[in-house]
Amino acid sequence: MTTPDLDLTAPKPGHHPLRERLTALDGRLFEAVDGRYRPGARSVASRLSRSADHGALWFVAAAALAASRTPRARRAATRGLASLGLASLTVRALGRRSVRHPRPAPAAALRLLRQLRRRPVTTSFPSGHAASAAAFAAGVALESPAWGAAVGPVAASVALSRVRAGAHFPSDVLAGAALGVGAALAVRGVVPTRGRGAPQARPRADVPALPDGEGLVLVANTAAGTAERARALRDALPLAEVVECAPQDVRAELEKAAARARVLGVCGGDGTVNTAARIALRSGLPLAVLPGGTLNHFAYDLGVENARDLARALREGDAVRVDVGRYACGDAHGVFLNTCSVGVYPELVRQRERWSPRIGGWPAGVLAAVRVLRADRHPLEAEFQGRTRPLWLLFAGNGTYHRMGLAPGRRSDLADGQLDVRVAHGGRRPAVRLLAAALAGPLTRSPVHAAVQVGRLHLDHVAPGTLLAYDGEVTEVAGRVTLEKLPEALTAYRPMPRR
Numbered sequence: 001m002t003t004p005d006l007d008l009t010a011p012k013p014g015h016h017p018l019r020e021r022l023t024a025l026d027g028r029l030f031e032a033v034d035g036r037y038r039p040g041a042r043s044v045a046s047r048l049s050r051s052a053d054h055g056a057l058w059f060v061a062a063a064a065l066a067a068s069r070t071p072r073a074r075r076a077a078t079r080g081l082a083s084l085g086l087a088s089l090t091v092r093a094l095g096r097r098s099v100r101h102p103r104p105a106p107a108a109a110l111r112l113l114r115q116l117r118r119r120p121v122t123t124s125f126p127s128g129h130a131a132s133a134a135a136f137a138a139g140v141a142l143e144s145p146a147w148g149a150a151v152g153p154v155a156a157s158v159a160l161s162r163v164r165a166g167a168h169f170p171s172d173v174l175a176g177a178a179l180g181v182g183a184a185l186a187v188r189g190v191v192p193t194r195g196r197g198a199p200q201a202r203p204r205a206d207v208p209a210l211p212d213g214e215g216l217v218l219v220a221n222t223a224a225g226t227a228e229r230a231r232a233l234r235d236a237l238p239l240a241e242v243v244e245c246a247p248q249d250v251r252a253e254l255e256k257a258a259a260r261a262r263v264l265g266v267c268g269g270d271g272t273v274n275t276a277a278r279i280a281l282r283s284g285l286p287l288a289v290l291p292g293g294t295l296n297h298f299a300y301d302l303g304v305e306n307a308r309d310l311a312r313a314l315r316e317g318d319a320v321r322v323d324v325g326r327y328a329c330g331d332a333h334g335v336f337l338n339t340c341s342v343g344v345y346p347e348l349v350r351q352r353e354r355w356s357p358r359i360g361g362w363p364a365g366v367l368a369a370v371r372v373l374r375a376d377r378h379p380l381e382a383e384f385q386g387r388t389r390p391l392w393l394l395f396a397g398n399g400t401y402h403r404m405g406l407a408p409g410r411r412s413d414l415a416d417g418q419l420d421v422r423v424a425h426g427g428r429r430p431a432v433r434l435l436a437a438a439l440a441g442p443l444t445r446s447p448v449h450a451a452v453q454v455g456r457l458h459l460d461h462v463a464p465g466t467l468l469a470y471d472g473e474v475t476e477v478a479g480r481v482t483l484e485k486l487p488e489a490l491t492a493y494r495p496m497p498r499r
Contacts, residue, residue, distance in 0.1 A: 049161040052129050057158065058084055058136040061151060065140070071291075071305055076143040079187060080151075083139030087131040087183035091176070127176035130159035134180025142184060143193050202320060203415060205491045207286045208262055209317030213237025216288060216314060217257035218265030219276070223247045226267045226292035229307055233267075233290055236311035240265070251275055258283040263314070263493070269293020270338055274471040277324065277490055278335055286319055286491040298337045298471075301399075301411045303494045313493040321488035322414040325398035327470060328484075329462075329477040336398055336470040337490075340483060342459065343393035343424075343466070395422040396483050400453055417487050418453040456484040 051057045058080065065077035137155035141148020159173050210216055216237065220226040222244050230242045241261075245253045250272055258264050258279050265288040266276035273289055280287040290310050291299035302322070304310050313319065325336040397420035399411040464478040 048158055049129065052133060052158045055084055055088065055132050055136075057154075058132060061136070061154075065147060071296075072144045073147060075193075076140040076147050079143045079184075079191070079193070080136040080139035082191075083135040083180070083184035083187045084132050086187060087135035087180045088128065090179060090183060091126060091128045091131050126179055127159065127162050127172040129162050130173040130176030131180040131183070133158040134177040135183045136180075138181045138184035139187060142188055203488060205286070205319040205321045207317055207319040207491060207493065210237065210240070210263065210314045213240030213311075213314065215262030216240040216265050217261035217263075218242050218267060218288065218290065219250060219253045219257050220244045220266075220290075221247055221250050221268030221272045221292065223268075226290075229290055229292055230267050232307035233265075233311060236307055237314060247272075251279075254279045258285055261285060263288050265290065267292040269472065270295060270297055271472040273298055274335065274337055274473065277337055281324065281335070281490055286493060288314060288493045297339075301414060302492055309495045310493065313495040316496070318496045319491055319493045320414070322490050322492055323398060323417060324486040324489040325396065325419065325470075326484050326486055327468065327477075328482045329468070330479060332475065332477070334470060334473075334475075335486070338471050339395060339397050340468065340470040341393055341395045342462070342468050342477070342481065393424050394459065396420065396457070397422075398485070415488050417455055417485055419455065419457065419483060419485055421452050421454060421457060423451075456482065458482050 062077040062081050065073045065080075068074075133155035137148060137151045140151050159177055162173055208215065213234075213236075218230065218233065218240060220230040220242060223246065227244065230244060234240060234242050241257075243253050243257060250268070254264070254266065254276050262285070264276060264280045264283065264285045266273055267290040270293055272293070276289075277287060279285075288310055289299045289302060289304055290307060291304060299305070302320075304313070322337075325340055327334055327336065327340055397411070399414050399416050400418050400420045401411055459481040460479075462478055462481050464476075466477050468475050468477045468481065
């Protein structure tokens with residue numbers, strides 16, 4: 001003998017005056033919404049409703065956003081899909097098991113010619129389609145208000161079509177939309193939007209305003225695929241001079257540009273920006289950075305994401321002074337805008353970047369650590385804070401890095417006067433410590449890391465052949481290594497927050 005399935009759409013038995021009044025109100029709203037539809041719009045509503053089944057419409061929208069090739073649009077697409085996933089999971093796991101709410105009567109749906117091809121048999125509350133639509137639209141809007149304004153009307157139409165299709169009452173749709181917006185806000189709580197982590201716009205610097213770009217000479221590294229970005233800046237600032245060159249010519253072109261420019265501009269990755277910063281420091285010129293690489297740490301932490309942001313800062317004459325990190329070892333010295341590290345970190349980064357596109361960031365970090373250990377690499381011996389210690393790596397950030405939720409570490413102040421130093425000691429069980437450090441990442445705080453903020457530090461007795469990496473470049477050091485801050489040494493354009 002088989003037990004019949006539980007009917008989740010059937011309300012709990014008994015007399016519930018409040019529930020009955022709300023159900024009656026829901027029915028009247030349902031009929032009111034239906035009465036506003038013209039016959040020609042009914043088939044459109046049904047097709048729109050079906051297009052959003054299983055989130056298909058939103059996956060297509062996310063692909064379209066990603067195809068725009070702008071960082072903000074790609075982040076908006078990712079955030080929209082993450083919000084959609086959380087909303088769908090919540091609806092399936094909690095919403096429809098908590099509230100028994102019948103769907104509109106099939107007879108009414110047939111009478112109004114809006115029956116779906118396959119009528120849902122689960123409980124009506126809340127609307128999963130509305131939750132997914134609202135979650136995707138809200139997630140996109142939180143990252144990019146402009147794209148959110150484009151997606152929002154489509155999401156609203158999908159939610160309304162569920163009433164028109166006879167699948168949901170208005171209360172189901174409203175509850176689903178509220179749940180979807182809540183999911184988007186929850187995702188933002190875990191992974192904040194870039195705007196929420198924008199660095200402080202201080203200290204302000206007195207720089208020339210270039211309304212049409214005259215006086216700006218921007219050197220673009222063609223290896224970074226910068227042609228489109230440089231063209232966008234030239235369109236925004238028609239009198240700006242843009243020089244495109246191969247990687248091996250970047251330094252020479254920047255030197256020549258500094259001799260004739262009022263503002264030195266650069267478009268490329270962090271290594272190219274580092275080269276431009278050294279020349280700008282030596283020439284006493286303000287720097288205009290247009291992100292053109294893969295990571296673009298300095299530009300993004302500065303608040304510049306695209307040509308529009310940089311053009312606005314140049315037109316309005318908005319800039320700040322930022323700290324610069326400096327390393328010195330004997331006659332060798334250099335600067336870093338982002339990070340400097342000593343030890344096996346350069347090799348870890350190289351291995352991790354090789355594997356992360358295939359298996360993800362954390363697994364790639366662990367695999368990189370395993371490969372370093374298999375290559376028989378050992379902790380370096382160096383004197384740090386007055387004691388000789390075995391160190392797997394020493395990581396120094398130009399400014400204090402903060403990890404926000406699951407987001408990568410960022411800096412909220414580029415002129416705090418601090419080196420953010422993280423050390424992974426060799427110590428006992430060095431292999432376990434390296435694996436743990438690789439899994440956590442150098443910007444986290446954990447038992448295998450020591451963290452300190454200082455203005456200067458010295459490493460003594462560094463073994464010959466030790467690698468030092470700075471802003472994507474690598475060199476060898478030995479003996480005494482000094483890392484220090486040059487407070488507010490560089491002037492850089494950045495857009496000011498809109499009021």
